[in-house]
Amino acid sequence: MTTNTNVQTKAARRKLNLLELAGEPKNVSKACKIMGYSRQHFYEIRIDFQTYGAQGLLDKLPGATGPHPNRVSDEIEKTIMDYCLIHPTHGCLKVAQQLNLQDIHVSSGGVRGVWQRNKLTSKYQRLMRLEQYHRETNI
Numbered sequence: 001m002t003t004n005t006n007v008q009t010k011a012a013r014r015k016l017n018l019l020e021l022a023g024e025p026k027n028v029s030k031a032c033k034i035m036g037y038s039r040q041h042f043y044e045i046r047i048d049f050q051t052y053g054a055q056g057l058l059d060k061l062p063g064a065t066g067p068h069p070n071r072v073s074d075e076i077e078k079t080i081m082d083y084c085l086i087h088p089t090h091g092c093l094k095v096a097q098q099l100n101l102q103d104i105h106v107s108s109g110g111v112r113g114v115w116q117r118n119k120l121t122s123k124y125q126r127l128m129r130l131e132q133y134h135r136e137t138n139i
Contacts, residue, residue: 008058009058011058012059015049015057016049016054018032018035018042019045019049022042022046071113072114080114081118085129085133088126091108092115095108095111096110
């Protein structure tokens with residue numbers, strides 16, 4: 001079990017304890033004061049618990065799920081990776097400019113994002129990838 005899931009289960013257990021404590025004395029204000037929650041937050045927790053059950057007590061992370069909507073397409077990503085095999089010493093701005101000349105529109109940030117996903121942010125890493133590529137290919 002990872003630390004992140006540990007934190008989530010502890011937070012869910014704390015919220016469940018709040019709901020149980022509010023149910024015993026029938027005093028929401030007192031339970032919220034003891035547990036350190038606002039009454040507004042208590043009512044949100046109670047609605048989530050009534051609607052979704054125990055899963056509603058887990059914290060939901062904001063943001064996009066899956067790949068980011070503005071991420072470059074797979075074809076452009078493959079083109080960037082192929083270009084980096086030919087010119088591994090070029091920086092992200094130079095790669096973006098050269099690809100724009102070939103009518104492939106991508107920003108330098110897009111190139112850097114592709115490199116980060118493939119662990120190629122440094123020139124050394126790109127050179128090591130080139131060396132590994134040549135070791136694997138037969139002449």
